[in-house]
Amino acid sequence: MRDDILFELQGEKAKAYLAKGKRIDGRSLMEYRPISIIPNFSKNADGSCRVKVGETDVIAGIKMEIGAPYPDSPNEGSISVGAEFTPMASPIFETGPPDEYSIELARVVDRCIRESKTLDFKQLLIEEATKAWIVNIDVYVVNDGGNLFDASSLAALGALIVAKIPKIEGDKIVKNEYSGKLELSCMPLLTTFFKIGNTIFADATISEEKAADARISVGSTENRQICAMQKGLAGKFTQQEIERCFEMTFEKADELRSTLKDALAAES
């Protein structure tokens, strides 16, 4: 175990390094830790993906359910994103109803997917006003090594890419049979930047994250569109700092996308 006081000390150390533009683990400021991706981790899921970014370990799984469309969009299905910080992920998490941390995580991952319009909700319709697919995406945090937003976003996108649409007979889903795949029009991903003092850097470790003053997550697509933003923590950003993050976001997201594509290619 590395307890939380140890992390705080490491946080202080991280701070000292970052003040000099360096990082404890030798990475450059905008460099991500090694990433490993296991698509189709769970066979019972309609799509799933396990992602490790350094020590961070998250598992996303998808279950498609048949539900009624919302009254104000009778010809659309929908997505629903949940996140659970499992209590094994960190000494301080507790079992219990989703708290504000997991709710924020789920909602920002949701926002990045939803607002990019990569999923055409109209294609999720089964029967107007009465039946449509609800794409349930659940992310489980198994080990919190920092930068959960990017790892979760990557796992959710990976799960969506490999997701299959269950076969329907009458009103019911036929188990273990599929009628096709989910179609995605782009690959939206979150990249998150952290600020300690005046230094901005990507992919914080847990000790760096604990020492961070502020955080900003930017969702973007390969078409260089920003589709989501979320500033977090009690620090502040200047306009220039935010613009610097934006400049990096497209580059970094492209890197993550190609890592994901490689993993998917290796799988099939």
Add this chain to the structure above:
Amino acid sequence: MRDDILFELQGEKAKAYLAKGKRIDGRSLMEYRPISIIPNFSKNADGSCRVKVGETDVIAGIKMEIGAPYPDSPNEGSISVGAEFTPMASPIFETGPPDEYSIELARVVDRCIRESKTLDFKQLLIEEATKAWIVNIDVYVVNDGGNLFDASSLAALGALIVAKIPKIEGDKIVKNEYSGKLELSCMPLLTTFFKIGNTIFADATISEEKAADARISVGSTENRQICAMQKGLAGKFTQQEIERCFEMTFEKADELRSTLKDALAAES
């Protein structure tokens, strides 16, 4: 802030005054504090009303929903009253599920409206056995300056009086369009009397309420019918004391009704 210890000291003072038949703020025993009423406080509500009685501040709002009638009264709609003691109303309230205080408040306000039969539940029917109006009345306590029962009852009645019935097309409510108004056959109101020592008085301030031994709320209509009663707190009343409250209840409720009518007239 006036903290709770301060209130207790004021409670002792209130007690001493009341023992001599007097009140700290100079009111007579059965006199209400100044009342201000803002009907239609919320445009998104189908009916709403903000009421201040002295420092006490409550906001009631109505939303009409379409639901199924109860199986044992297939040709009737219904009402549902909720109350929330917001945590800003007092230093001691907490956010969370409704506790026994707010449940009692909601149920006594509900009882006064329901039992007076001012609303004809049969007129809330839309389609026998399948569709009827559910009149959701929610009362938010914004500042607890004492005597929440009377303020909440007044706000709920005010909201009902100005409430409009949404227009329906097919199975759905058309937003921002209305097909008429709720019809009320009378104006039921709660008046609450408090007891400290052997003194009975109306409209307690928060300090008086904290010092009170017992409380009795009486719901009545302009036809001098009693439609609800609720004794509260760990004190006791003799029969004579209760009868004395009843004698006052019609007079005081008439006063409140005319204040409400004036406010409504000013509004329109």
Add this chain to the structure above:
Amino acid sequence: MRDDILFELQGEKAKAYLAKGKRIDGRSLMEYRPISIIPNFSKNADGSCRVKVGETDVIAGIKMEIGAPYPDSPNEGSISVGAEFTPMASPIFETGPPDEYSIELARVVDRCIRESKTLDFKQLLIEEATKAWIVNIDVYVVNDGGNLFDASSLAALGALIVAKIPKIEGDKIVKNEYSGKLELSCMPLLTTFFKIGNTIFADATISEEKAADARISVGSTENRQICAMQKGLAGKFTQQEIERCFEMTFEKADELRSTLKDALAAES
């Protein structure tokens, strides 16, 4: 009151006795305490039974409800067993949502009934795929004198035996009228054995139970079939010990069944 420290002291004493193959109350190791059974304790229940085993006191009641069959067994009804440790049953129980103790109790009672196949779920069907009986069995623990599993199982079986099927008109249950009785093909019951040191014994009192190392509940029918098992507590059993329990289980369950039959005969 006998507080929990007192029970622990009694537990030590029970332990000392059991080490010599004896019990404080003079019973033999496999002897049950006196049992009293009151069938039809609650008239509003569709079936009910109060059972006392020594100081242990539990009340089981049944309510039949109309529900939809599960999609994967469209021609079957079902049962649902709940248990509530009321806070009056012991100084240490608290009001609140069902905890792991009451959930385990309910699930083991459920298992014994369900797996014995005494109820033919197909006979609970009212209309294929849309309507079937759900047999709700709720057990309330009123006084915890030890061995709740056997007392609860006995009460649940008693309630099932006397249970009547409500009369239906259209989609609704007609109050206070019945169309027949539930048919049971056998009389499954739990018998529970406790272990302290190397001594195995039946029907523990609360002090014996608090001192027990391990517990094993065995569900069986009059046809000498085992239909459920549940080992509990942090102790261990050898194979020989378990087989010894099995040998006793049929004999003891037969005793309990004849006590139940006598009580039912006395009732009618």
Add this chain to the structure above:
Amino acid sequence: MEKSVYERPDGRKIDELRKIKIVPSVLTRADGSAYIEWGQNKAIVGVFGPREALPQHIQNPTKALVNYVYRMATFSVPERKSAKPGRREIEISKVSGEALESAIFVERFANATIDIYAYLFDSNAGTRCAALTAASVALADAGIPMRDLVPACAVGRANGQLIVDPCKEEEDAEDAVDMPMAILPRNKEVVLLQMDGLLSLEEWKKAFHLGLNGCMQVYEIQKKAIKEKYESIEKEDKKAIEALNEEMECLESEGQNSAEGDYVEG
């Protein structure tokens, strides 16, 4: 008492209670308990305390908390009740606990809680009164010092007739009124009073009179139940007698209480 053409469904007179049976000391793990049958109503009440109130921040340094929990079993009503406590149960718990607090010498037990759990297993109108009636017997059984017992009883109206202790059928009348009440019998002070339905002031006075009368009958049944228990115990258990003795003294002698507690002549 009054004559009327109204015939009650169960043939009772308008001022006649249903059959009531109270048995104290029915539980072994609670500090005090009572079982009541009141017509079809069946309730068991268990009392714990005075014991330390936990968590600490709820403690009151000037008096014991009175925590009354009223619950109905899922199968105790015609239509199955959810196992989750409803708003009705929570409201009844609150007002019943306040009614009992008025009788208990709470000021003697700083930082303590007195927990009273009342469960209904069968029902047919008047359950809160049945439970409350059993509760003060259970408190006496637990040896908790009280100014008085707290008998409860409802008054109702059906088909224009005021009646005591209405049954379910009467509670469902078109013009039904339901007024549960509970008193401290010695001075006939009201400690619980609720009312649903429409009444004129004159009707209310009559109803109240009927209710007082009903409560006084319930009081006699409560005292008899405690006395019988007391006598049966006498032969078995010397120590338990003393505690109950103190209770009975407290209930029967009048002059003493003002000195002992904060009781004020109403």
Add this chain to the structure above:
Amino acid sequence: MEKSVYERPDGRKIDELRKIKIVPSVLTRADGSAYIEWGQNKAIVGVFGPREALPQHIQNPTKALVNYVYRMATFSVPERKSAKPGRREIEISKVSGEALESAIFVERFANATIDIYAYLFDSNAGTRCAALTAASVALADAGIPMRDLVPACAVGRANGQLIVDPCKEEEDAEDAVDMPMAILPRNKEVVLLQMDGLLSLEEWKKAFHLGLNGCMQVYEIQKKAIKEKYESIEKEDKKAIEALNEEMECLESEGQNSAEGDYVEG
């Protein structure tokens, strides 16, 4: 500022805010409070603290916790909201609390909590900004030392046009973007920033500029509201002035803050 052919539903210019009215000190039991009307939006904010954080294990020995609770009344929206707080409300509470924390001198109040409750009673887009804007006025009203007020404002896009402070109709546009933001005005630092919708980097820069501008307008309204309160109090209450005085000083003098707090020139 900019010219456009796009006509806003309520006739506003693209850089024009809806009408905003802020009234501090509207509650008597909270330590500080404010009422805000922002177009149709109506919110009341109450502040308590700094007070001891409970239970103890949540206390932070190096700073005060900032607990922000954003809630919408059931009737404040077109379709009735459940009384239970939703995930949206919880997320907004979290980011708004973080935004305010950046302005408060939390390091001065070890083991304390500052509780901020913001309730919406009517709404039409932009509620989180309205609540947050009222909240820092309520904090000032409570005399809680801050580096700066926190004005908030949303930027949006409708029919291809970037606009400040979108109304509901604009928020529902086919190509809608919604970007709520809040700043510390003195150095124009961003403390809250969220975004839904698709934007290019160039559009974002324009949007951000509009938003900054909007926030600065809101800031003026906040200061005016506090000042008016301050003046009205002056005539009535000497003691209350001093606290607010300190607040205003803190907001208006620049050089001092770096010395007092951990403020760093951005």
Add this chain to the structure above:
Amino acid sequence: MEKSVYERPDGRKIDELRKIKIVPSVLTRADGSAYIEWGQNKAIVGVFGPREALPQHIQNPTKALVNYVYRMATFSVPERKSAKPGRREIEISKVSGEALESAIFVERFANATIDIYAYLFDSNAGTRCAALTAASVALADAGIPMRDLVPACAVGRANGQLIVDPCKEEEDAEDAVDMPMAILPRNKEVVLLQMDGLLSLEEWKKAFHLGLNGCMQVYEIQKKAIKEKYESIEKEDKKAIEALNEEMECLESEGQNSAEGDYVEG
């Protein structure tokens, strides 16, 4: 072992387990952990402790609490599971925790808690056994002193044939029996035993024999996983070895345990 005409859906012999793979130390923030693949089942287990049990009133001054939490991910089953823990998960958590407690020297850690979290991410029958099997490896990985590992395995019946480690298809047979069990291998004592379905006493004996056999095979896999980890660590980290060493000693030497703990020859 036995011959039969029954053909298993996956071609296994009746006493053959599915493929099992166990990897210890897969998490960095937990004190100990393990990953298990058991056929299609995939579980991750994390262990924390011994650490102070909180809130204080749950502490036991004579031993450590063992808190086992078994959960299934929403997508780990054919039909989506609610994110809320169900009654089945709570029951399994309770009996699995009791089984592990029998192996841990809990009496050495007064007022402490040992928290074990087991999450299933894919499933096909036998999940509680897979999770429990991984859990004692994770406990060893955390250096928590144990009398023995706790291998688990289910026995079932399908089409009249008793089988070890049934798969989902077999679990759904018309005459299915499911009997999960876990043992302390050294003395073959049973620490978890549950059963659903109808069995005669004779069948039970055969089933139990099959189950014991299965558990012993699982035990070998557990030991191998720990040993491999131990060897791989040896080259890297001197300090970690000592802790695991102690574990392995504890597992392999027999005579010592009775002296160290309260272990009694069964």
